[in-house]
Amino acid sequence: MKFVSLVASLVFSASFTAAAVLQQLQAELAPHLSQNDLISTISPPRWSSFNAPLPGAVVNVQTELDVATTVKYLTANGIPFLAQNGGAGWSSSLDLNSDGVLINLASLNHVTFNGDKTQATIGGGSSISNTIAQAYAAGALVETGTCNCVGTLGALLGGGYGSLMGLYGFGVDNVIAVQVVTADGEFHNVTATSDPDFFWALKGAGPNLGIVTSAVVKSYPTTQDGMLAWTGTLTFDSSQLEEVVEAIQDLELQPDMNLFMYFISSGPPANEPVILVRPFLYKGSVTTGRAAFSSLYAVGPTRDTTAVLPYTQWNAGADGFCTYGARKPSYGVGFQKMIPSTWREVWNSYVEFQKKPTAANSTVLLEAYSLTKARSIDPNSAAFPHRNVNFHVIAIPWYEDPSLDDQAQAFGNAARDLWRATDQLAQNQTYINFAYGDEALEVVYGDSLPKLREVKRRLDPSGQFSHWYNIV
Ligand SMILES: Cc1cc2nc3c(=O)[nH]c(=O)nc-3n(C[C@H](O)[C@H](O)[C@H](O)COP(=O)(O)OP(=O)(O)OC[C@H]3O[C@@H](n4cnc5c(N)ncnc54)[C@H](O)[C@@H]3O)c2cc1C
Known part of the structure; x- marks a missing residue:
């Protein structure tokens, strides 16, 4: 009985706090937007409901001005806040509660190209599917992640793994300029020359330093043929696991190849x-695709759905993985050898x-890319510290019943x-972007941590951007 009344009073006090925040924002912030x-109470959907803000x-x-006005107001009033883009982030560090405010970037979804299509300007709320659709219409390729629902810049600011990495490097290697609102509500157009340390830090730790309202990235004009890839899925059963693992370890991925x-x-x-x-071969055909991944075909897949697909369909095979809702605490790790x-x-587990x-x-998801191009780029050009890592994997317990939380963990x-x-x-x-949320800062920021601390002290001295592997 006592427990019930404690829960009831906690619920009451959370909704009271939420109502007070809402009322204050409607009276004081809304007129300036x-x-x-x-301003609303309805949160945009999130990929995982586990520990969701x-x-x-x-x-x-x-x-973009609404972002600056909102951040300036919230900082001045000591109200905690967090930006949401694609809502795919699952980190347990995303701890925003009823006294806090979510800044929903979804409407900042513009994607435009310069005259010769060598540069794209991407809004801070553009999803990967939206960015690819716009790039396809423009006749250019942009280095994005491989799942449609994810925020283009949400993925990129952590590093940015994607299908074209073997050709163009990480997402962060393609950034030309970043328009960012810092904790004081000021805009900064950050480039390699305007503020080299800030530019460096944004490329790996961006969510810790400000809200990126848009970014200019390299894009790659191409023909219709340049918008095709051979991809799909090969199915294997449990008895073939060791052979599949060995085939992946021995496969030398070329720049136009990757594999999940x-x-x-x-x-x-x-x-x-x-x-x-899921093999991927840029500009591949059925013949060249099968040849490039012949060692996996030799293991004997029980089903093969591979086909030549247009740019707008490359990520379609992962749409099931993009389903929002359900509890999905996720545990990522980098490693060198299969x-x-x-x-x-x-x-077995x-x-x-x-x-x-x-x-x-x-699900368990392994990602393997050709890293030659990414490793040819100066490692000190971005705070992202994982160029040396060969493979990334994530274990994703995915369930509805909260009583499974302990077993999932x-x-x-x-x-x-x-x-x-x-x-x-x-x-x-x-x-x-694959970490669970409880890792030591050195595990996610590596050797970049000391310099990131300096940049953080300069640009976010009061720690407003503290919900994403907070740099302290
Ligand atoms: C289904 C799925 C597929 C994925 N595929 C890939 C992939 O192919 N490649 C890859 O590299 N990663 C991938 N990831 C990991 C993904 O990059 C991270 O989860 C990333 O944080 C998600 O960004 P988001 O904008 O969708 O999420 P959100 O939850 O909206 O944001 C995550 C964090 O980034 C911050 N943030 C987002 N946008 C901005 C911005 N414009 N300015 C400042 N801060 C911002 C948020 O404030 C928050 O702290 C995938 C994740 C999922 C769930």
Whole structure:
């Protein structure tokens, strides 16, 4: 009885705080925005509901100036805030509560190209699907992530892995200029020459320093043929795991190739755990694709959905992975070598978790790219510290029932420990956008941390941008 009344009073006090924040914003901030009706209580959807931010109010900014006005007001009034772009971030560090405000960037979704299509300006709220659709219409390629729902700049600011990495480097390697609002509500147009340290820091730790309202990135004009790739999925069963793992380890990815491997459900009603490999060959045909990935074909896939697809369809195979909602605490790790015995142990724990009620969609995702181009770029040009890492993997317990939280954590931690134990790295490294949220700062920021601390002290001295692996 006592417990019930404590819960009731907590709920009451959270909704009271939320109502007070909303009222204050409507009275004091709304009149200064581009429209009077931009403040609401409805949060935009998030990819994972596990530990999701629960703000008291949402500001649905319509213009870049709205972002500056909102940030200036919130900082001056000591109100915590967080920007949301694609809403795909799952980090447990995203701890915004009912006394805080979410700044929804979704309307900043413009994507424009310069005359010769060698530069694209991307709005701070443009999703990857929107950026690709605009690039396709313009006849150019832009280096984006591989899932349509993710924020283009949300992914890029952490580093930016994507299908064209072997040709053009990481997302951060393609940035020309960044328009960013800092904690004082001021705009900065940051380039390599205007403020080299800020420019460097934005490329790996951007969400810690400000809100990027738009960024100018390199784009690559091309022909219709240059907008085709051979991709799809190859299915394998559990007994083939070691052979698949060895084939991936031995495969020398060329700049036009990359590869994902999933542990995933075969789909309802059986929901059998299977191994999927998603090969990708830029400008590939059925013949060249099969030849480039012949070692995987030699293992004997039980199903093959590969085909030549246009640029706008390259990410379509991952649309299921983009489904919003459900609980998905996710555990990323970087490592150097595919070791069959490690993968067999992870498979066993995956199978145990995946068969639990509501957990059938649980996934393990491995990403492998050609890194020659990315490693030819000066490592000191960006704060992103993981150019040396060969493979990235994420264990994603995916379920509806909150009573599975502890078991999900046990599975995620067990998988992460197994990969870390055989990572062959001098110290654990995890791509910030794939990390769980509890990692030491050195694990996500690597050797960039001391200099990032200096930049953070200069540009966000009161720590307004503290919800994404806060640099302290
Ligand atoms: C289904 C899925 C697929 C993915 N695929 C890829 C991939 O192919 N390549 C890859 O590199 N990563 C990928 N990721 C990881 C992804 O990059 C991170 O989750 C990223 O943080 C998501 O950005 P978002 O804008 O969608 O999320 P959000 O939750 O909106 O943002 C995450 C963090 O970034 C900040 N942020 C976002 N936009 C801005 C901005 N404009 N200015 C300042 N801060 C900002 C937010 O404030 C928040 O702190 C994927 C994740 C998922 C869930």
